[in-house]
Amino acid sequence: MKKTLLTLVALLLVITGCERDDICIDEITPHLVVRFYNNDDQTLLKKFSQLSVKIMGVENDSINFSSNDSILIPLKTTEDITRFIITLDSDQNTFNRDTLTVAYGREDVFVGRSCGFKTIFNNANYTLQTDSENWILDTEIITQTIDNETTAHVKIFH
Amino acid sequence: MLKYFINTVFLLSCLVLFSQNDTQSNDTIIKNKYGLRVGIDLFNPVNAFFDEGRKGLELVGDYRISKKLFIAAELGYLEDVSDEDFINATTNGSYIKAGIDYNAYENWLNMENAIYVGFRYGYSTFSQTLNSFTVNNDPFLDDLATVESGQKFDNLNAQWAEIVLGIKVETLNNLYLGFSFSGKKMITTKEPKGFKNLFVPGFNRVFLNNSGFGFNYTISYLIPLYKKDK
Numbered sequence: 001m002k003k004t005l006l007t008l009v010a011l012l013l014v015i016t017g018c019e020r021d022d023i024c025i026d027e028i029t030p031h032l033v034v035r036f037y038n039n040d041d042q043t044l045l046k047k048f049s050q051l052s053v054k055i056m057g058v059e060n061d062s063i064n065f066s067s068n069d070s071i072l073i074p075l076k077t078t079e080d081i082t083r084f085i086i087t088l089d090s091d092q093n094t095f096n097r098d099t100l101t102v103a104y105g106r107e108d109v110f111v112g113r114s115c116g117f118k119t120i121f122n123n124a125n126y127t128l129q130t131d132s133e134n135w136i137l138d139t140e141i142i143t144q145t146i147d148n149e150t151t152a153h154v155k156i157f158h
Numbered sequence: 159m160l161k162y163f164i165n166t167v168f169l170l171s172c173l174v175l176f177s178q179n180d181t182q183s184n185d186t187i188i189k190n191k192y193g194l195r196v197g198i199d200l201f202n203p204v205n206a207f208f209d210e211g212r213k214g215l216e217l218v219g220d221y222r223i224s225k226k227l228f229i230a231a232e233l234g235y236l237e238d239v240s241d242e243d244f245i246n247a248t249t250n251g252s253y254i255k256a257g258i259d260y261n262a263y264e265n266w267l268n269m270e271n272a273i274y275v276g277f278r279y280g281y282s283t284f285s286q287t288l289n290s291f292t293v294n295n296d297p298f299l300d301d302l303a304t305v306e307s308g309q310k311f312d313n314l315n316a317q318w319a320e321i322v323l324g325i326k327v328e329t330l331n332n333l334y335l336g337f338s339f340s341g342k343k344m345i346t347t348k349e350p351k352g353f354k355n356l357f358v359p360g361f362n363r364v365f366l367n368n369s370g371f372g373f374n375y376t377i378s379y380l381i382p383l384y385k386k387d388k
Binding site for chain 2: 024028029031055058059060063074075076077078108109110111112113114115116117118119
């Protein structure tokens with residue numbers, strides 16, 4: 001009988017143990033994934049050397065990226081629009097500032113106890129503000145639905 | 159439901175009649191008390207002082223069928239607020255659990271204490287209300303606004319199995335104090351669309367691997383119906 005009791009206690013500990021759901025490990029709201037391509041040969045990726053991204057209406061400083069051909073930037077989940085000021089060669093005097101506006105629809109999706117809800121975006125559209133010297137020459141939408149970060153959502157040609 | 163109740167009462171009255179036919183009169187034979195034990199769970203009322211989000215009531219009962227075996231059941235109502243990092247939700251509903259307790263304790267003389275293991279089948283019907291949530295986004299965006307939702311998910315249910323370990327001590331004549339610990343495993347649940355059962359009355363918090371645990375303090379009274387020597 002004692003053995004049976006011990007087995008039951010052990011079984012009880014096994015089935016009630018393993019509390020791991022306090023940490024959020026699932027995917028939350030996806031970032032906008034942008035890839036940079038060469039405008040002359042639009043099939044080739046083209047790296048930037050230094051880039052900084054400022055989100056309009058957000059207190060925080062810019063997000064800086066260096067020597068890469070893709071970036072992940074967050075979209076606002078409180079508005080249907082996010083305006084980015086993307087500065088090329090932000091570390092030099094020859095920097096060039098362009099404004100890219102992303103408009104989208106939002107949907108809140110339940111993820112789990114610890115992660116809560118995430119937002120997925122659909123019908124994403126991009127508007128480039130023209131100025132005297134745009135460094136962003138063109139954009140191309142890869143997918144209008146932003147629900148994961150595994151593939152790029154938009155191409156920027158420069 | 160009423161039919162079963164009447165049947166049970168009828169069954170109990172038969173047992174009383176049988177006991178009156180018992181003609182044994184040897185005083186040295188130790189007899190066990192048989193009867194219906196009813197009580198109330200003290201965990202929720204006590205816990206309410208520390209945890210304002212949890213309110214509930216549970217009635218417990220068992221009926222002895224042999225020297226070591228008891229048919230046991232619990233019936234309760236529970237309301238609980240799950241306050242998570244990004245979600246706040248309220249669950250409320252009622253539940254019933256039924257099963258068997260096996261007393262593994264060998265009592266001295268005419269004592270009636272118990273150290274027992276038990277199994278239960280549990281069923282709960284409940285509703286959940288999503289009070290508010292915060293969209294989980296890159297913390298770089300400093301305006302993670304909380305959305306007041308109030309969305310209600312009705313007609314949810316769950317079935318589970320439990321293993322119970324506990325003790326019961328007869329403190330005064332026929333008055334028992336007990337506590338028990340239970341480990342639970344979900345069998346099936348009806349999950350809300352676009353949300354999850356974070357808490358189930360009677361099952362408590364639903365952990366990631368669909369398990370749960372519970373704790374009870376009980377005070378119960380034995381209505382003695384007859385005595386038997388084993």
